[in-house]
Amino acid sequence: MLQLSILTAALLVGLSSAGPYPKDVVDKLADASLVKWNDYLAKNPQGNCTIETAIKRREWSDLTPTERQSYTKAVLCLMEKPGLMTSTAPGAKSRFDDYVAVHIQQTPRNHGSYWNWDRYAKDPVNSPLFNGNESSMGGNGLKVAHSGIPIPGAPRPYNLIPAADGGGCVTTGPFKNMTVNLGPLAPTLTIKANPRSDGLGYNPRCLRRDINKNAAAVTTANYTLDLITKNSNVYWFQTVMEGQFAQGKWGVHSGGHYTISGDPAGDFYVSPGDPAFWLHHAMIDRVWWIWQMQDLAKRLTEVSMTRTMSNMPPSANGTLDDLSGLGVLAPDVKVRELMSSMGGLGGKLCYIYV
Ligand SMILES: *[C@@H]1O[C@H](CO)[C@@H](O)[C@H](O)[C@H]1NC(C)=O
Ligand SMILES: *[C@@H]1O[C@H](CO)[C@@H](O)[C@H](O)[C@H]1NC(C)=O
Ligand SMILES: *[C@@H]1O[C@H](CO)[C@@H](O)[C@H](O)[C@H]1NC(C)=O
Ligand SMILES: *[C@@H]1O[C@H](CO)[C@@H](O)[C@H](O)[C@H]1NC(C)=O
Ligand SMILES: *[C@@H]1O[C@H](CO)[C@@H](O)[C@H](O)[C@H]1NC(C)=O
Numbered sequence: 201m202l203q204l205s206i207l208t209a210a211l212l213v214g215l216s217s218a219g220p221y222p223k224d225v226v227d228k229l230a231d232a233s234l235v236k237w238n239d240y241l242a243k244n245p246q247g248n249c250t251i252e253t254a255i256k257r258r259e260w261s262d263l264t265p266t267e268r269q270s271y272t273k274a275v276l277c278l279m280e281k282p283g284l285m286t287s288t289a290p291g292a293k294s295r296f297d298d299y300v301a302v303h304i305q306q307t308p309r310n311h312g313s314y315w316n317w318d319r320y321a322k323d324p325v326n327s328p329l330f331n332g333n334e335s336s337m338g339g340n341g342l343k344v345a346h347s348g349i350p351i352p353g354a355p356r357p358y359n360l361i362p363a364a365d366g367g368g369c370v371t372t373g374p375f376k377n378m379t380v381n382l383g384p385l386a387p388t389l390t391i392k393a394n395p396r397s398d399g400l401g402y403n404p405r406c407l408r409r410d411i412n413k414n415a416a417a418v419t420t421a422n423y424t425l426d427l428i429t430k431n432s433n434v435y436w437f438q439t440v441m442e443g444q445f446a447q448g449k450w451g452v453h454s455g456g457h458y459t460i461s462g463d464p465a466g467d468f469y470v471s472p473g474d475p476a477f478w479l480h481h482a483m484i485d486r487v488w489w490i491w492q493m494q495d496l497a498k499r500l501t502e503v504s505m506t507r508t509m510s511n512m513p514p515s516a517n518g519t520l521d522d523l524s525g526l527g528v529l530a531p532d533v534k535v536r537e538l539m540s541s542m543g544g545l546g547g548k549l550c551y552i553y554v
């Protein structure tokens with residue numbers, strides 16, 4: 201049985217990445233680690249979750265153009281459905297905005313397809329993700345004069361991500377007509393203020409981007425491989441991923457966010473209001489998943505840090521029994537349920553990245 205499952209894993213690995221991009225060093229590590237995932241599950245069965253039944257999360261360019269358009273149509277559909285939290289967040293006009301509003305208040309966890317940073321890092325603006333055709337996530341913003349992204353606390357020259365060639369409204373692709381409703385709260389461009397100080401008021405404006413290869417340069421596979429292989433506890437994994445700004449290291453997390461840049465993608469609180477955010481954060485989840493697979497017995501339940509960001513204001517350590525608190529989006533569940541891709545949430549979370 202185990203033999204058979206390993207064969208299945210090998211088969212899956214062979215089937216993944218049918219697109220034009222060769223496997224990078226991180227893809228190869230993920231492939232090699234899938235056997236560990238499979239073995240762990242064989243010894244610790246979780247409901248119906250097996251490598252065969254697991255949802256296969258696929259990279260953007262490994263989807264067919266038609267599949268990519270199904271994805272963006274689903275996002276546009278969320279934007280057409282009325283929001284559920286207009287009493288607390290008058291700017292949250294749609295179901296899509298509900299995710300943005302809950303992120304402004306807290307931290308969401310929702311993933312579809314993902315964006316393998318390395319594939320597009322050298323030339324993101326001409327990639328299948330951002331080239332602006334109908335099967336992309338929309339193009340760059342129009343070229344407007346704007347300054348770069350300041351990185352407070354970083355030494356020169358790392359204290360500024362230089363501006364790229366966009367900065368204005370997105371005029372191509374599926375989201376060319378989209379309206380951003382919420383925020384800003386921490387804008388990196390000049391944007392009219394939100395009528396409410398919490399950013400949840402109604403503030404309609406165009407989607408703006410500055411697809412930025414200066415930021416993308418720190419998301420190549422060698423950075424991600426180092427992150428995964430050189431940090432053996434979750435504190436350091438998280439810290440290096442977020443960026444060690446005082447050392448001039450932006451981290452793959454900021455690197456991906458500022459590859460999109462603009463409004464709202466460049467805004468720490470409102471960034472999920474750009475649909476490309478979700479593909480970036482799914483990659484964050486994939487990288488964590490690959491990191492977990494290196495030592496499943498320990499890392500499936502390893503949490504660190506306190507309940508407040510950078511412990512400000514000071515708070516208790518986070519635990520596996522803390523509740524997720526996703527507001528109107530989902531019922532509260534314990535954090536431990538969200539940590540496992542092998543049958544968490546009573547079997548609902550059963551997925552691998554291919
Ligand atoms: C497992 O699969 C069976 C048969 O398809 C189904 O009846 C059952 O609800 C599934 N259990 C879970 C936890 O998904
Ligand atoms: C958009 O560009 C991508 C990448 O070059 C290509 O694979 C795809 O076929 C194009 N889609 C459409 C609808 O033209
Ligand atoms: C663009 O958005 C406006 C306002 O929401 C809407 O009236 C119009 O039909 C949209 N146009 C297209 C081409 O989707
Ligand atoms: C990754 O590769 C680039 C290009 O060769 C290099 O400049 C950079 O220092 C490398 N980063 C790491 C963390 O190895
Ligand atoms: C919180 O976590 C830190 C770091 O792991 C640890 O040193 C400290 O003892 C913990 N505090 C409590 C109250 O458990």
Ligand SMILES: [Cu+2]
Pocket residue numbers: 453457481
């Ligand atoms: Cu983020």
